[in-house]
Amino acid sequence: MPRTHLSIASHRLNVFPSSRPVRQKIRRFHSDRQKIIQKEVDKLLVVGFIREVEYLDWWENVVVVPQKEGKWRVCIDYTNLNNACPKDSFPLPRIDQIVDSTIGHGMLSFLDAFSGYHQIPMAPTNEEKTAFITPHGLYCYKVMPFKFKNAGATYQRLMTKIFKPLIGHTVKLNPSKCAFGVSAGKFLGFMVTQRGIEVSPDQVKDVMETSVPKSKKELQRLTSKLVALGRFIFWFTDKLRPFFLVLKEVGETEWMENCQSAFKEIKHYLIQPPTLSSPQPGERLYMYLALFDWAVNTVLFRFLSHKEHRPVYYISRAMIDAETRYSKMEQTTLALRNTTQKLLPYFQAHPIVVLTNQPL
Numbered sequence: 406m407p408r409t410h411l412s413i414a415s416h417r418l419n420v421f422p423s424s425r426p427v428r429q430k431i432r433r434f435h436s437d438r439q440k441i442i443q444k445e446v447d448k449l450l451v452v453g454f455i456r457e458v459e460y461l462d463w464w465e466n467v468v469v470v471p472q473k474e475g476k477w478r479v480c481i482d483y484t485n486l487n488n489a490c491p492k493d494s495f496p497l498p499r500i501d502q503i504v505d506s507t508i509g510h511g512m513l514s515f516l517d518a519f520s521g522y523h524q525i526p527m528a529p530t531n532e533e534k535t536a537f538i539t540p541h542g543l544y545c546y547k548v549m550p551f552k553f554k555n556a557g558a559t560y561q562r563l564m565t566k567i568f569k570p571l572i573g574h575t576v577k578l579n580p581s582k583c584a585f586g587v588s589a590g591k592f593l594g595f596m597v598t599q600r601g602i603e604v605s606p607d608q609v610k611d612v613m614e615t616s617v618p619k620s621k622k623e624l625q626r627l628t629s630k631l632v633a634l635g636r637f638i639f640w641f642t643d644k645l646r647p648f649f650l651v652l653k654e655v656g657e658t659e660w661m662e663n664c665q666s667a668f669k670e671i672k673h674y675l676i677q678p679p680t681l682s683s684p685q686p687g688e689r690l691y692m693y694l695a696l697f698d699w700a701v702n703t704v705l706f707r708f709l710s711h712k713e714h715r716p717v718y719y720i721s722r723a724m725i726d727a728e729t730r731y732s733k734m735e736q737t738t739l740a741l742r743n744t745t746q747k748l749l750p751y752f753q754a755h756p757i758v759v760l761t762n763q764p765l
Contacts, residue, residue, distance in 0.1 A: 424489035426462035493555035682715035701740035
């Protein structure tokens with residue numbers, strides 16, 4: 406598959422000079438897993454993403470990760486190589502700002518790059534540092550693999566270059582994931598429409614179909630799914646407090662009755678979650694701060710009339726032990742500070758009226 410020219414973009418590994426090369430001991434796999442790994446290797450060889458290598462200083466192991474519907478994903482454990490590289494601080498766009506910018510448009514288009522990371526070549530001198538070992542041989546990447554510490558920064562740097570002149574850099578799109586001239590669509594984990602931002606039905610379905618957690622690890626997975634929906638849930642931290650309390654306990658703990666009640670309440674809430682709105686440029690916004698015994702909650706909303714308020718963003722934050730002993734005025738200030746840090750772009754672009762349930 407054609408890839409971006411080296412003069413436009415490549416991924417370089419700026420390994421610390423003091424870092425010593427690591428050769429991971431090969432992991433053993435059942436014969437079924439070995440077939441899965443070899444199938445993936447053969448596919449990558451055919452399309453020219455990897456090549457065979459020998460006499461290496463660095464190599465990492467493959468990891469076979471289960472996915473939905475009985476499928477498997479083959480990944481590389483680049484932990485050691487990532488630890489040996491400094492962070493690339495190229496600025497990444499904020500997802501919430503990108504999603505907000507889609508609201509109010511009658512027609513939308515969505516583009517998805519085909520194997521996006523694999524369209525960026527590795528710097529030739531760094532290719533062999535990407536080596537990985539399998540039960541059948543040693544290989545290295547000729548293109549930028551997934552799971553690299555700075556892959557996101559490299560990809561965003563390329564996108565910034567491409568979308569200035571827009572054309573001429575041979576990035577290939579995945580037609581099955583692109584849509585042109587539609588009124589709504591999935592975008593960065595959200596449903597965006599002319600009405601506003603909605604929860605992705607896939608995320609809601611995933612939560613609804615989740616069974617009662619039987620271990621702390623399963624509870625962590627469930628909590629992570631719900632945290633991803635936090636922008637849509639008012640009093641989010643309060644609703645999930647039973648989960649957080651269980652996760653804080655040492656060792657394995659049981660699924661308590663209050664956890665079941667909280668899970669049931671969240672599921673009921675997600676049957677009809679709110680649609681979030683995006684304000685007009687310069688529009689006056691309102692922010693309501695609510696304090697509770699152990700959490701501060703905020704809703705940013707548009708005031709269209711006395712009968713119509715449209716939420717823009719929900720924020721909820723648990724207070725640490727010392728903060729629970731603050732005075733109400735100090736907790737109100739804490740909530741305001743937390744919100745302004747989280748929603749700074751809104752404060753920069755809009756006059757905001759602050760309301761609270763506390764006497765001032």
